[in-house]
Amino acid sequence: MKKEEIELIKDGKRLDGRGFEELRPIKIEVGVLKRADGSCYFELGDNKVIAAVYGPREMHPRHFQDAKMAVIKYRYNMAPFSVDDRKRPGPDRRSVEISKVSREALDPVIIKEYYPKTAIDVYVEVLQSDAGTRTAGINAASVALAAAGIPMKDLVSSVAVGKINGEVVLDLNAVEDNYGEGDMPVAMVARTNTITMLQMDGRFSQEEFERGLKLAATACSKIYELQRTALLERYSESIGEGEA
């Protein structure tokens, strides 16, 4: 597969005017869905995702129950209108894979043993996409889980790094993703620097990989702070009442 070369870096800046180590603007809103047990709306540049958490509730069918702990069900779904060309609705190879890795990214922080025989449903809907939706989805899901009162060891933060025109940069947008040389989504627990998801597409040298990982780690700490602030703001004054 041959891709046409286009200039993604001009005068040391990226096409959208960002520096190499700059994140897109982030907006987090907690408790946006009335009927979900916990929910979160997350914007990362032009990515708009919404995460809803239901449960823990009884697992059906029963043979999927785990007698010792809760089972996490994660569904990543892109809305048909989330991309330029209409996306055929429903799960496909890509979204099934993303659901799996995202579930495994959140799995280690959730204290599942408190709720045996139950399922925790996490639904992530991508309303608008501009590369990096799985990372936005994980960030949103992590906040939504905390808002649902599910016991967790920590929050998970996630960001992608990539390579464009031979440079390792943070948080690719759609153009950079399509015409760049590589993309590496990372999810980690910012406080302990524990990586819970690491994917890579394209070629990175060892130095580039290490540099990318370092970039991702600092960006995850920033995102963690934003997630934290969003939760604190939402729950500082309210007394558990009016939980959405």
Next chain:
Amino acid sequence: MEKERRIVVPGDFLGTSEEFTPGTGVYDEKGNIYASLTGGVSISDKRVIEVIPKVETPPTPEEGDVVIGRIEDIRDTLAVVSIACVKGKEKREIAASTQGIIHISNIKSGYVTEVQHEFSYLDVVKAKVIDAKTLRLSTEDKDLGVIKAICARCKGDLKRKGNVLACERCKRVEVRKISEDYGKGLV
């Protein structure tokens, strides 16, 4: 009870296990205590550290809780109840298995020869949890027992007539372990 003004989110460091005993809403990892819920920190006189959640937490049936459910199956010595909600925690789905069991010995204080004499399929019952882990229920108290039942013959509503239930449509009379709240719609 000393209460800190601080609000924490999951993963926030609270102290070490030398300083505090971990209570609810916290977890201990390598001697450090962290929050596992979003809420306010509270430290008791005995230095038990807890997070009092500001978020709604998943409800689980505890011992002594009153639950409402429907009779799903009747066996020789027990009735199987599908639990719909826990009293006082109706807002959310219960975060546990919803299958409860009332053993023949826990139906009422007197002697029960047959479970069928006290419960029938599809009865709505109010019961108390006597073992939260295995979800054993009891209907021994006066306010516990059947709160709604339908006629076995015509499926019409049963009305309470003294100590028995009578069908208004077909005049059939049935016996149950009736709660004193029968037919009131009260939980």
